[in-house]
Amino acid sequence: MSNIQHLKTIQEFHQTRGLPSPDHPLISVVDYSEVQLQPEFFDCSWTLDFYLIALKRNIGGKVKYGQQTYDFDEGVMFFIAPGQVFRIEQPTGSSTERSGWMLLIHKDFLWNTPLAKAIKQYEFFSYTIHEALFVSRKEEDTLMDLISNIKREYHANIDRFSQGIIVSQIDTLLKYAERYYNRQFITRKQAGTQMLEQFERLFTAYFSDDIASEKGLPTVQYFAEQLHLSPKYLSTMLKTLTGQTAQQFIHKKLIELAKEKLSITKLSVSEIAYHLGFEHTQSFNKLFKNKTSLTPLSFRKSFDLN
Incomplete structure (x- = not known):
């Protein structure tokens, strides 16, 4: 070394x-x-x-x-x-x-x-x-x-x-x-767009490959390392491309995935929270309500799945 x-x-x-x-x-x-x-x-x-x-x-x-x-x-x-x-x-x-x-x-x-x-x-x-x-x-x-x-x-x-x-x-x-x-x-928007596409693929793989069960919630640091970028640079690039920082973008993607599971599956809220990498269901509820103004259960009820 x-x-x-x-x-x-x-x-x-x-x-x-x-x-x-x-x-x-x-x-x-x-x-x-x-x-x-x-x-x-x-x-x-x-x-x-x-x-x-x-x-x-x-x-x-x-x-x-x-x-x-x-x-x-x-x-x-x-x-x-x-x-x-x-x-x-x-x-x-x-x-x-x-x-x-x-x-x-x-x-x-x-x-x-x-x-x-x-x-x-x-x-x-x-x-x-x-x-x-x-x-x-x-x-x-x-x-x-x-x-x-x-x-x-x-x-x-x-x-x-x-x-x-x-x-x-x-x-x-x-x-x-x-x-x-x-x-x-x-x-260098073309290179940035390619990076964004890679980020999207990494995010999908994080849950489809069950990385969340091992590492918990996806972090800016994790994606930065996978993309061979510094966290600050990744965040600035995403801000330019999407108007959101890396952390905000990750939260947005998490909420999109949570909505999908709440609307098309019958997994419990705690099971969904665990699948997304949350250690505590309360943390998932808090983030979901902060981003949507609804609790996960309230959102699910609008689809009459229960």
């Missing part, structure tokens, strides 16, 4: 990547072409005590996005939050062609600013590396302007305005990233 390398400071990151010491201990913009990737980097996993936002170009070969693989010549963005475990993919292209930037932000730099809390609300920090954000040349230029502003500001003489100005640039960068992710979900 591979070991995990833990980097606590931006200084340590610079040292392990063969870079000169950072100009600021809590924030740094790194030229990706200057990063020295040693062979041992690919034999372990990494975790950081700071945020890493990167845009890389010419990373070599194909890029896997969800269940699909694409050739993509434009920039690829990744977002890594403190404490996340990740691996560096072995590059397959020429290292001399690599380009892009990495923005490193220590948590302490955001202390006592609105962004310290707001940055945790951006779901793309919970996506995995194969759910990267692809940006066009025009979008990349917009982001590069912000990165250049950040770099210029912390290279200048630090004063009482510096932190606020830099934080506002980071906040703007994240808002643009959110916009571009939303665009990506829309433009």
Whole structure:
């Protein structure tokens, strides 16, 4: 099993990547072409005590996005939050062609600013590396302007305005990233539709193969693992396609299945609840009434099965 390398400071990151010491201990913009990737980097996993936002170009070969693989010549963005475990993919292209930037932000730099809390609300920090954000040349230029502003500001003489100005640039960068992710979900609708079809098949199999009796109620985590997606990414994709989060969508499918069993079978409510994975019948009754304004028995009576 591979070991995990833990980097606590931006200084340590610079040292392990063969870079000169950072100009600021809590924030740094790194030229990706200057990063020295040693062979041992690919034999372990990494975790950081700071945020890493990167845009890389010419990373070599194909890029896997969800269940699909694409050739993509434009920039690829990744977002890594403190404490996340990740691996560096072995590059397959020429290292001399690599380009892009990495923005490193220590948590302490955001202390006592609105962004310290707001940055945790951006779901793309919970996506995995194969759910990267692809940006066009025009979008990349917009982001590069912000990165250049950040770099210029912390290279200048630090004063009482510096932190606020830099934080506002980071906040703007994240808002643009959110916009571009939303665009990506829309433009890759075909891949999303295929994912939705797979989700539907997995949901049907969960009950037809009696997985519910072993695992209980179906969870977002279960479907995310089966689809090789992170739970956050799956939820965002479903929200774009259906208007519902993954949890809401699962509940909708559960209620549809419950209605079917209540209307065409004579199974008791407790038997139906058990078949759907509920540990307690009361929990099933509560969810059903919350979603339909009726109890399961009231719904069944409308079909005169009892």
